[in-house]
Amino acid sequence: MEAPSTIPAPPATRTSPRQVPLWAVRARGAGVPYLLSLPAILLIAMLLVSLWGLVAMSLGADGPSGSPTLDNYAKAIGDSYYRGIFWVSLQLAAWTTVFCAIFGYPVAYYMHCATPAVRRFILIILVVVSFSDYVLRMYGLILTIGRNGLINQVLLASGLVGAPVKMMYSQLGVVIGMVMGNIVFMILAIGSSLERLDNSLPSAAALLGANRMQTFARITLPLSMPGVLAGAAIVFLLAMASYMTPAMLGAGFVKMIGNLIYEQGIAMFDMPFAAAISMIVLTFSIALIALLNLVLDRFGRRFGAR
Numbered sequence: 001m002e003a004p005s006t007i008p009a010p011p012a013t014r015t016s017p018r019q020v021p022l023w024a025v026r027a028r029g030a031g032v033p034y035l036l037s038l039p040a041i042l043l044i045a046m047l048l049v050s051l052w053g054l055v056a057m058s059l060g061a062d063g064p065s066g067s068p069t070l071d072n073y074a075k076a077i078g079d080s081y082y083r084g085i086f087w088v089s090l091q092l093a094a095w096t097t098v099f100c101a102i103f104g105y106p107v108a109y110y111m112h113c114a115t116p117a118v119r120r121f122i123l124i125i126l127v128v129v130s131f132s133d134y135v136l137r138m139y140g141l142i143l144t145i146g147r148n149g150l151i152n153q154v155l156l157a158s159g160l161v162g163a164p165v166k167m168m169y170s171q172l173g174v175v176i177g178m179v180m181g182n183i184v185f186m187i188l189a190i191g192s193s194l195e196r197l198d199n200s201l202p203s204a205a206a207l208l209g210a211n212r213m214q215t216f217a218r219i220t221l222p223l224s225m226p227g228v229l230a231g232a233a234i235v236f237l238l239a240m241a242s243y244m245t246p247a248m249l250g251a252g253f254v255k256m257i258g259n260l261i262y263e264q265g266i267a268m269f270d271m272p273f274a275a276a277i278s279m280i281v282l283t284f285s286i287a288l289i290a291l292l293n294l295v296l297d298r299f300g301r302r303f304g305a306r
Contacts, residue, residue: 051282054275054278054279055275055279056068057271057272057275058072058073058272058275058276058278058279059072059272060072060272072272072273072275072276073276073279073280075273075276076273076276076277076280077280082260082277085255085256085257085260086257088171088254088255088256089240089256089257090240091171092171092174092175092178092239092240092246092254092256093178093235093236093237093239093240093242094236095175096175096178096179096182096235096236096239097232097235097236097239099175099179100179100182100183100185100186100231100232100235101186101228101231101232103179103183104183104186104187104190104231105186105190105228107122107187108186108187108188108190108191108194108227109190109194109220110122111123111187111191111194112191112194112195112197126184126187126188129184130184134181134244135244135248137180137181138177138181138244138245138248138249139248141176141177141180141249142168142248142249145167145168145173145176146167146168147164147166147168148164149167151165151167152164152165152167168249168251169249169250169251169253169254170250170253170254171250171254173249173250173254174245174246174249174250174254174256176249177245177248177249178238178239178242178245181242181245182234182235182238182239183235185231185234185235185238186231186232186234186235187231188231189227189228189230189231189234190224190227190228190231191227192227193223193224193225193226193227193228193230194220194224194227197220197223197224201215201219201220201223202215202219202220205218205219226296229292229295229296230292233288233289233292236288237285237288240256240257240281241257241258241281241285242256242258243256243258243259243261243262246258246259247259257277257281260277261274261277261278261281262274264277
């Protein structure tokens with residue numbers, strides 16, 4: 001009697017996943033960008049509402065009719081006292097920008113030429129300094145540039161001066177404080193511009209007979225000008241609206257726009273006038289940024305911004 005033959009089992013069929021139409025996939029992901037941009041939209045909406053409130057407050061109310069008036073703007077522009085504060089703020093901000101560029105460019109250039117380990121070390125120091133408490137930095141600066149500070153002690157001990165140099169409660173001290181507080185932004189802006197340069201350009205210049213100074217003056221410096229201009233705009237705007245530095249290092253002897261806004265809005269309770277001064281500063285800042293973009297667009301090919 002023959003053994004029954006085994007019947008082979010049918011091969012297992014692999015079930016294919018369900019095919020989703022392409023239009024359904026697109027429909028599912030259509031709302032993702034809007035959902036991700038919702039926080040930014042909310043922040044922009046809050047900013048616009050705040051700006052509208054600032055504009056309405058700066059226009060004030062002309063009596064019981066509630067009609068807007070430009071008296072606050074006329075007062076801020078027409079009074080010589082307030083014009084003087086604006087002029088001092090522009091001067092100190094300009095000097096701060098110049099010194100930040102002078103002292104910040106060598107640091108950024110050294111970071112560009114240094115090894116990655118040294119570059120990371122300097123970057124960590126800059127980040128730690130920039131994120132440290134601003135008030136503590138200003139107090140440390142007071143101990144350095146004060147009448148009995150470290151700098152005056154060294155100058156007196158060396159015999160270079162016969163009396164302490166007055167750096168506190170003056171425009172010089174305010175500029176020193178703003179340079180120390182804002183130079184990090186200049187270094188980072190110039191450093192990011194130098195990082196985008198082609199590393200083969202110095203070698204090509206050397207092959208054409210240029211030395212290191214000529215290479216820097218004719219290639220590196222012009223191509224890094226977008227970073228210098230961007231850092232200058234950031235430092236200038238931050239310095240012009242500075243409040244803490246002139247309040248601590250100027251101590252009332254040096255008054256800038258930020259101190260004027262605080263004085264009018266908080267001490268004098270004249271919020272419409274403080275809002276008008278704020279709108280003037282904001283308009284000036286927007287005009288400066290627009291001018292910077294115009295300069296970069298006009299000379300973009302020459303400076304390497306395109």
